[in-house]
Amino acid sequence: MQDKSPGLKVSRKNGEKIRKALVEMGAFDRTRKICSDESHVYLPILDIDEIEAAKIRSIGQFELAAINFQLEEHVLCPEDFLGFRPSFEVVGDIAMVEDSDAERVAAALMSTSKSIKTVIAPISDVEGEFRTRRFRHVAGEARTVTLHKEHGLRYRVDLEGAYFTPRLGTERLRIAGLVSPDDVVLDMFAGVGPFALLLAKKGADVIAMDKNPVAVKYLRENALLNKVNNIMILEGDAADLALRYENLADHVIMNLPHSASAFLLPAIRAAKPDGIIHYYCIAPEDDLYGDEARIRRAAEEMNAGVEVLYKEIVRSYAPHRHNVVIDFRVKKHDLILY
Numbered sequence: 299m300q301d302k303s304p305g306l307k308v309s310r311k312n313g314e315k316i317r318k319a320l321v322e323m324g325a326f327d328r329t330r331k332i333c334s335d336e337s338h339v340y341l342p343i344l345d346i347d348e349i350e351a352a353k354i355r356s357i358g359q360f361e362l363a364a365i366n367f368q369l370e371e372h373v374l375c376p377e378d379f380l381g382f383r384p385s386f387e388v389v390g391d392i393a394m395v396e397d398s399d400a401e402r403v404a405a406a407l408m409s410t411s412k413s414i415k416t417v418i419a420p421i422s423d424v425e426g427e428f429r430t431r432r433f434r435h436v437a438g439e440a441r442t443v444t445l446h447k448e449h450g451l452r453y454r455v456d457l458e459g460a461y462f463t464p465r466l467g468t469e470r471l472r473i474a475g476l477v478s479p480d481d482v483v484l485d486m487f488a489g490v491g492p493f494a495l496l497l498a499k500k501g502a503d504v505i506a507m508d509k510n511p512v513a514v515k516y517l518r519e520n521a522l523l524n525k526v527n528n529i530m531i532l533e534g535d536a537a538d539l540a541l542r543y544e545n546l547a548d549h550v551i552m553n554l555p556h557s558a559s560a561f562l563l564p565a566i567r568a569a570k571p572d573g574i575i576h577y578y579c580i581a582p583e584d585d586l587y588g589d590e591a592r593i594r595r596a597a598e599e600m601n602a603g604v605e606v607l608y609k610e611i612v613r614s615y616a617p618h619r620h621n622v623v624i625d626f627r628v629k630k631h632d633l634i635l636y
């Protein structure tokens with residue numbers, strides 16, 4: 299008889315969303331088969347920590363269970379070649395691997411996955427105003443441009459020219475669940491469009507801006523690629539551009555985690571009375587929501603109030619540092635305009 303292994307019991311309704319989240323966080327056990335009964339789906343997992351469990355709970359309820367999952371027929375995986383599970387991230391048909399041991403990991407990935415055509419390794423951190431990274435080519439076709447699919451949309455991405463990470467996929471879905479088709483959304487730091495286009499596809503009227511000309515080029519291309527018309531795309535500094543949209547937005551997306559606080563005033567001005575701002579930042583684990591004080595100070599400067607609606611860790615960023623989100627409603631009284 300086969301051994302029991304850990305799994306999550308989730309409702310059928312939430313099964314696919316939670317499976318995707320587990321894959322995204324590297325916690326889905328691909329060696330075992332999903333099973334189900336009339337009302338529930340059982341998802342095989344490797345291991346999840348408390349942060350990951352909280353993230354899954356924000357999508358839907360689950361119970362931890364020990365299940366007799368059937369084994370998947372064994373297909374060769376990189377571990378078979380390497381003897382360890384390599385850390386890598388896939389965007390479209392490009393795998394990004396760590397620089398150390400890159401050649402060996404690339405060989406293992408390319409011989410076990412037909413869908414990976416290129417392997418690259420970062421030679422810099424995500425840096426500068428445009429939050430880009432430099433890479434070196436390791437194996438396969440020498441390019442950094444690819445086509446990535448997420449939530450039914452396609453994104454042309456240049457990994458070196460503009461910021462993109464698939465790790466925010468679940469968070470983007472959460473925001474999409476909060477936005478209504480008749481809402482106006484302002485995406486201040488839109489990149490190649492993964493928030494903006496998803497929300498526009500839902501029917502919202504979206505104003506999307508970015509300062510990086512390469513990001514804007516791909517954002518325009520991706521709007522065409524996905525046949526999205528209800529979006530206005532602007533190139534420039536959000537600190538100036540957002541001021542054109544005073545009191546207009548039901549939702550403002552502020553996904554510039556290292557310096558979002560510097561843009562709070564234009565964001566608050568662009569929000570409608572009772573509009574919601576989705577604010578992302580990087581925070582130390584011993585003061586996860588310290589930016590709440592900055593938010594309240596910025597609002598007070600404009601004679602506005604703040605009601606925090608939701609705060610959560612979105613993903614781990616570095617040892618003892620996390621990418622967190624704070625959603626807050628802007629309560630406007632008599633605004634002081636500068």
Ligand SMILES: C[S@@+](CC[C@H](N)C(=O)[O-])C[C@H]1O[C@@H](n2cnc3c(N)ncnc32)[C@H](O)[C@@H]1O
Pocket residue numbers: 427428429460461462463466486487488489490491492493507508509510513534535536537553554555
């Ligand atoms: C962390 S990325 C997020 C991109 C996108 N929202 C996503 O989820 O992939 C931040 C983006 O803000 C842009 N940016 C940085 N400073 C800016 C500014 N002052 N005004 C407008 N965009 C800016 C960068 O070029 C980058 O594309």
